[in-house]
Amino acid sequence: MPDDLTLPEPLPADPMALFQEWFREAAARRAQPNPDAMVVATTAGNGDPSARVVLCKRIDGVAGYVVFFTNYDSRKGRELTARPRAAAVFHWDALHRQVRVEGPVVRSPDAESDQYFASRSLDSRIAAWASAQSEPLASRDLLRQRVREIAARFNIAPDAKNGTVPRPPNWGGHRLWIDTIELWAEGANRVHDRAVWTRSLQRADDYSFAGAPWRSTRLNP
Ligand SMILES: Cc1cc2nc3c(=O)[nH]c(=O)nc-3n(C[C@H](O)[C@H](O)[C@H](O)COP(=O)(O)O)c2cc1C
Numbered sequence: 001m002p003d004d005l006t007l008p009e010p011l012p013a014d015p016m017a018l019f020q021e022w023f024r025e026a027a028a029r030r031a032q033p034n035p036d037a038m039v040v041a042t043t044a045g046n047g048d049p050s051a052r053v054v055l056c057k058r059i060d061g062v063a064g065y066v067v068f069f070t071n072y073d074s075r076k077g078r079e080l081t082a083r084p085r086a087a088a089v090f091h092w093d094a095l096h097r098q099v100r101v102e103g104p105v106v107r108s109p110d111a112e113s114d115q116y117f118a119s120r121s122l123d124s125r126i127a128a129w130a131s132a133q134s135e136p137l138a139s140r141d142l143l144r145q146r147v148r149e150i151a152a153r154f155n156i157a158p159d160a161k162n163g164t165v166p167r168p169p170n171w172g173g174h175r176l177w178i179d180t181i182e183l184w185a186e187g188a189n190r191v192h193d194r195a196v197w198t199r200s201l202q203r204a205d206d207y208s209f210a211g212a213p214w215r216s217t218r219l220n221p
Contacts (some may be wrong), residue, residue, distance in 0.1 A: 005096060005183045006193035011216040015181050015197040016061040022097055022183070023059060023090070031094030038063050038088045040068065040176075042079035052076060054089070057116060057173075064199075064211055066101060066106060069116055071133035072170045078134075080105050086176050096186035101178045108173025109207050117167035125165040163173045177201055177209050184221070192221035 012018055026035035034055060041051040054076075058067040066088065071077055080086065087102040107113075117125065130146040137143055148158075156163040182196040195218045201209035 003098070003172065006187050007183060007195050007218075011195050011197075013216070014214055015183060015195075015216070016059075016064055016081065016155065016178075018063045018183060019099055019101075020059055021097065022099060025058075026090075026092040026095055026097075029092075029094055032092070035092060036092045038066070038068070040076065041068065041087045041089075042076050043083045043085070044079055045082060050075060050079065060175075063177075063208065065103075065175045067112070067173050067175050069108075069113065069173045070125075071168075072107070072129070073135075074133035076134075079171075080174060086174075088168060098182075098184040100182040100184075101176060101180065103177045103179040104201060104203075104209065105174050105176050106207050108175055110172070113172030114167050117171065122156065122161060122163055122165065125167075126154075128171045129165070129168050152201060175207065177211075179211075182219070187221070189206060194219045194221045216220070 008018070023036070024080050026032070027218075034053075036056045038056050039051050040054050041049050044050055054068040055072060056066045056068055059065075060067075072081070084105045085103065086105050087100065089101075090099045092098070096102070117128070120128075126147055129150045130143060151158070151160075153167050154163060156165070179201045180196065180198050182194065184192065184194045187193050195216055197214045197216045199214045200212045202212075204210045
């Protein structure tokens, strides 16, 4: 890998612009179907980690958080209610880059969840009601039956492409506020480049934190 793919020297005071630039480059490259995919790790009650892929639907580069949407009663949702911190990792293979973020998690304001839910396909909106995510399911037939019932409840004809389906009360966004972010870039001759930025976050209200200035440190790869 040429050295120009590595991190700037000196490191920028605020890492968010670089993170967003990498995110946009990953999307523009069209080298992977879901460049917005990130693995989110949460913690179970006994301290065990659990991880799964979700889609990062928004990065707020000014405030410094990422947003993903899910079922609040899912395993991750329950774990985040009990311990509202998460770690997430993006891997853009074709760009030879990785980004890790960590920090406290809050639920999105209803308006943010409503807006994103309304933008989803009809099938996705119906499925959000039908799937008791992470709960045992006796058969796929049962789930298909449930999809038909939900469609009927909202007066959606079997082959309809449009219709009004409200957001389920147990479905919505999470904002992962970043207090630690690490950018990793592959370097020539395996001399990779890696830096971490940290800041402290002070809770401001139900949805937001006030962030102290970032501190950056280059790390051995
Ligand atoms: C590419 C990809 C994208 C996914 N995006 C989401 C997502 O945005 N939200 C979500 O709840 N699950 C998403 N999933 C499913 C999750 O990985 C996971 O199976 C599900 O959320 C249940 O996880 P849990 O039981 O740990 O809560 C996605 C899976 C893949 C493979």
